Amino acid sequence: MTTNRSTAKIAIVGAGPSGCFTAQALLKLDPNLELDIIDAQPTPFGLVRYGVAADHQGTKAVARQFSRIFTRQNAHFFGNVQIGTQVSVEDVLQSYDAVVLAAGLSEDRNLGIPGDDCPGIIGSRALTRSLYEHPNAAELPELGSHPVIIGMGNVAVDILRLLSKTPDELHGSDLGQGPTDWLASQEFEQITMLGRSSVASARFSSVMIKELSNLSAIDVRTHYLNNAKDGTAQDRFDAIAHLEAETAGGVPVELRFESRPTAITETAQGLTLEIDTPDGPQSLLASSIITAIGFTSDGRLNREALLSEANDKASPQDRLYTIGWFRDGPVGAIAQCRGEAQILAKRILAELKPDAVRKGSALLVDLPDVIDFKHWEAIDALEVSRAPDNRCRQKLSNMADLLRPTTS
Amino acid sequence: MNISFLFGTETGNAEMLADDLNMAFEEQHDTRVANLQDTTVQDLQTADLNIIVCSSYGDGDLPGSAQAFASVLQKERPDLSGVRFAMFGLGDMEYASTFGHGSMKLATLLVECGAQSIGARVVHDASNDEMVEDMAIPWAENVVGSL
Numbered sequence: 001m002t003t004n005r006s007t008a009k010i011a012i013v014g015a016g017p018s019g020c021f022t023a024q025a026l027l028k029l030d031p032n033l034e035l036d037i038i039d040a041q042p043t044p045f046g047l048v049r050y051g052v053a054a055d056h057q058g059t060k061a062v063a064r065q066f067s068r069i070f071t072r073q074n075a076h077f078f079g080n081v082q083i084g085t086q087v088s089v090e091d092v093l094q095s096y097d098a099v100v101l102a103a104g105l106s107e108d109r110n111l112g113i114p115g116d117d118c119p120g121i122i123g124s125r126a127l128t129r130s131l132y133e134h135p136n137a138a139e140l141p142e143l144g145s146h147p148v149i150i151g152m153g154n155v156a157v158d159i160l161r162l163l164s165k166t167p168d169e170l171h172g173s174d175l176g177q178g179p180t181d182w183l184a185s186q187e188f189e190q191i192t193m194l195g196r197s198s199v200a201s202a203r204f205s206s207v208m209i210k211e212l213s214n215l216s217a218i219d220v221r222t223h224y225l226n227n228a229k230d231g232t233a234q235d236r237f238d239a240i241a242h243l244e245a246e247t248a249g250g251v252p253v254e255l256r257f258e259s260r261p262t263a264i265t266e267t268a269q270g271l272t273l274e275i276d277t278p279d280g281p282q283s284l285l286a287s288s289i290i291t292a293i294g295f296t297s298d299g300r301l302n303r304e305a306l307l308s309e310a311n312d313k314a315s316p317q318d319r320l321y322t323i324g325w326f327r328d329g330p331v332g333a334i335a336q337c338r339g340e341a342q343i344l345a346k347r348i349l350a351e352l353k354p355d356a357v358r359k360g361s362a363l364l365v366d367l368p369d370v371i372d373f374k375h376w377e378a379i380d381a382l383e384v385s386r387a388p389d390n391r392c393r394q395k396l397s398n399m400a401d402l403l404r405p406t407t408s
Numbered sequence: 409m410n411i412s413f414l415f416g417t418e419t420g421n422a423e424m425l426a427d428d429l430n431m432a433f434e435e436q437h438d439t440r441v442a443n444l445q446d447t448t449v450q451d452l453q454t455a456d457l458n459i460i461v462c463s464s465y466g467d468g469d470l471p472g473s474a475q476a477f478a479s480v481l482q483k484e485r486p487d488l489s490g491v492r493f494a495m496f497g498l499g500d501m502e503y504a505s506t507f508g509h510g511s512m513k514l515a516t517l518l519v520e521c522g523a524q525s526i527g528a529r530v531v532h533d534a535s536n537d538e539m540v541e542d543m544a545i546p547w548a549e550n551v552v553g554s555l
Contacts, residue, residue: 058533059500059534205467207467207503
């Protein structure tokens with residue numbers, strides 16, 4: 001069994017935090033595994049590169065750990081490979097002894113209210129893809145003078161913070177030149193962030209709110225900031241109250257709790273957002289609406305069917321696993337991925353039945369423009385070397401450059 | 409010298425640094441690496457020096473793998489006289505008001521229990537360019553050299 005196991009082949013679909021932590025834990029338990037991490041993007045690390053905010057470089061430091069999975073633990077990276085369209089999950093299962101789907105959730109969830117498809121409504125993922133120069137990003141949108149952010153999670157706070165920062169406050173980030181110029185050109189008269197949650201049930205963490213207190217351009221005021229009766233959310237309430245007291249910049253920022261969006265209509269002045277509040281229905285005028293209410297599958301993988309297949313441990317196809325947002329939905333930060341990954345790695349190794357017939361990475365090597373880790377290291381070095389003084393990195397932003405970094 | 413490299417971590421960065429420190433010292437010294445969550449008071453007492461790498465998490469809290477260890481110190485107040493430790497913190501200046509508070513809280517607890525702090529606690533800033541091991545290895549060499 002031990003000798004068999006040393007040749008076992010495992011594929012992980014998704015090189016984001018959940019996939020990388022799973023690989024790290026697997027190889028720590030069994031350094032001889034043949035472990036391949038496949039990603040649809042030409043670059044590894046998923047949301048660490050394209051989701052964690054450009055001004056949260058400390059959070060991105062985890063990428064150094066993930067690099068070692070490839071440089072020291074001998075995992076192999078297969079970037080620019082689309083599982084689900086280019087290669088089927090069934091083919092991956094036939095080629096590997098275990099397959100872990102850690103593909104995340106890469107699309108914006110819709111509001112699900114009348115008018116949620118009006119022009120001028122932008123999903124947070126679409127916006128951050130543009131801000132963080134994802135190769136498949138759309139052009140940066142027109143936000144107008146009074147954008148409204150819907151959502152009360154850390155993604156909503158990230159967007160509020162970036163929209164609020166002065167150029168100086170972005171020093172040391174990896175925000176690119178285009179997005180930097182775009183931000184500097186905005187002339188917001190007001191920014192609103194709202195959601196149905198109370199301050200007690202809102203998903204943001206209080207440390208993210210405290211961070212906003214340092215911003216010079218904004219002046220925060222709140223609506224329906226009602227403390228929980230049992231005092232369980234005192235730290236969050238205090239953080240918001242402190243934020244309201246501390247900020248005194250030129251741009252008003254309204255935080256509206258307990259305000260549930262019910263409908264959006266297009267008007268000559270922009271968008272009208274109807275909300276239900278403790279005082280009854282109200283209407284807000286918005287020049288644009290940014291939704292940050294969670295993520296959903298992009299449909300490349302049939303998530304529901306695959307989740308039920310992975311859960312059906314009585315089936316003969318007992319080798320499919322899921323983890324992270326793909327499995328659990330869009331909740332939880334990078335740190336939680338690590339604990340979940342360690343649990344899953346133990347389970348996989350306990351259930352693993354290697355079969356020498358399975359061909360492993362031979363499935364992938366002949367695909368066009370497959371990116372390996374050395375290729376990523378060249379991209380990484382180039383991006384760091386060409387960064388201007390006030391940036392830690394200047395990303396390559398289009399697919400052609402990512403596929404041929406040396407010729408750019 | 410018998411050196412224990414102990415780590416308190418949430419995302420694994422402190423563990424990685426403890427591994428790096430161990431690699432830098434294992435040829436010259438009798439070393440081991442352990443997670444604080446697997447570390448007992450007796451373990452602290454058997455090492456000539458405990459070099460602790462501890463991050464902060466959330467709102468300046470102790471990282472997950474240091475919490476049970478810290479709560480033993482907090483509740484049982486073991487006598488740690490004779491225990492020597494040096495504390496290396498991992499922090500992020502994006503969260504300036506709680507920068508390095510995890511390692512600070514742990515160092516304070518150890519001292520309150522009678523342990524001797526060797527050298528000054530330093531905290532690496534993850535939002536800074538400097539590689540953490542480039543700061544930590546010379547720091548640890550100084551600590552070890554001072555004994």
